[in-house]
Amino acid sequence: MFAAEAAGLAELAAADAVHVPHPVCYGTCEGTSYLICEWLHCGSAAADLLSAERFGQQLAALHKHTSEQYGWSRDNTIGATLQENTRDSDWCAFWRERRLGFQLELAARNGFTGRLQSSGAQLMDNLHVLLAGHKPQASLLHGDLWGGNWAADEQGMPVIFDPAVYYGDREADLAMTELFGGFPAEFYKAYNEIWPLDVAYPVRKTLYNLYHILNHANLFGGAYIAQAEMMIGRLLAEIT
Helix, strand or coil, X not given: CHHHHHHHHHHHHHHCCCECCCEEEEEEECCEEEEEECCCCEECHHHCHHHHXXXXXXXXXXXXXXXXXXXXXXXXXXXXXXXXXXXXXXXXXXXXXXXXXXXXXXXXXXXXXXXXXXXXXXXXXXXXXXXXXXXXXXXXXXXXXCHHHEEEECCCCEEECCCCCEEECHHHHHHHHCCCCCCCHHHHHHHHHHCCCCCCHHHHHHHHHHHHHHXXXXXXXXXHHHHHHHHHHHHHHHHC
């Protein structure tokens, strides 16, 4: 997990768009794993609207770094869950197999069956309808971009950390920013001034955030199962 995180930080740093803590070293010591990164003094980014504006600009620049295929050179983790990144030239196939399919299979192994699996299977069968004609660039993504994974340093410059890096639809990163409370309006305004979002983004936002809610269901259970079922229902309503 730490080796993949260090590689992800290096991948983000190489893009030279948003600052990340430099990974110093990782390994094991007396049976304990560790990752040591550059220490950065950070404040509350959410309260700094100028930092949020800068972050919107810088994230758009990060997403301009692309690959020929979706995925990444190695698997990593999303939270404590394995995230498969086997490369694919078909975005719909990648999202079906490496993201939603993986989480639904894990949910079945965790005993979450019934409506979640039946409606999930229906969504998987019709995923091509939701993504019809959508062939996004394979952008470099943070992969787990909720409000707790960015901050601003003492100079007010944005910093991102704790990534789940891969190359995919930039909308997946933007969707995640809206999942747990959202980012400041200045962030979205700045991003859209550089690279406006497509009009169909609101529907795909639900599709992309379903991956994270399914992951939370697998990690924590509880209300996340019902939330995942509700999101699947909304997506199926878009198809019919």
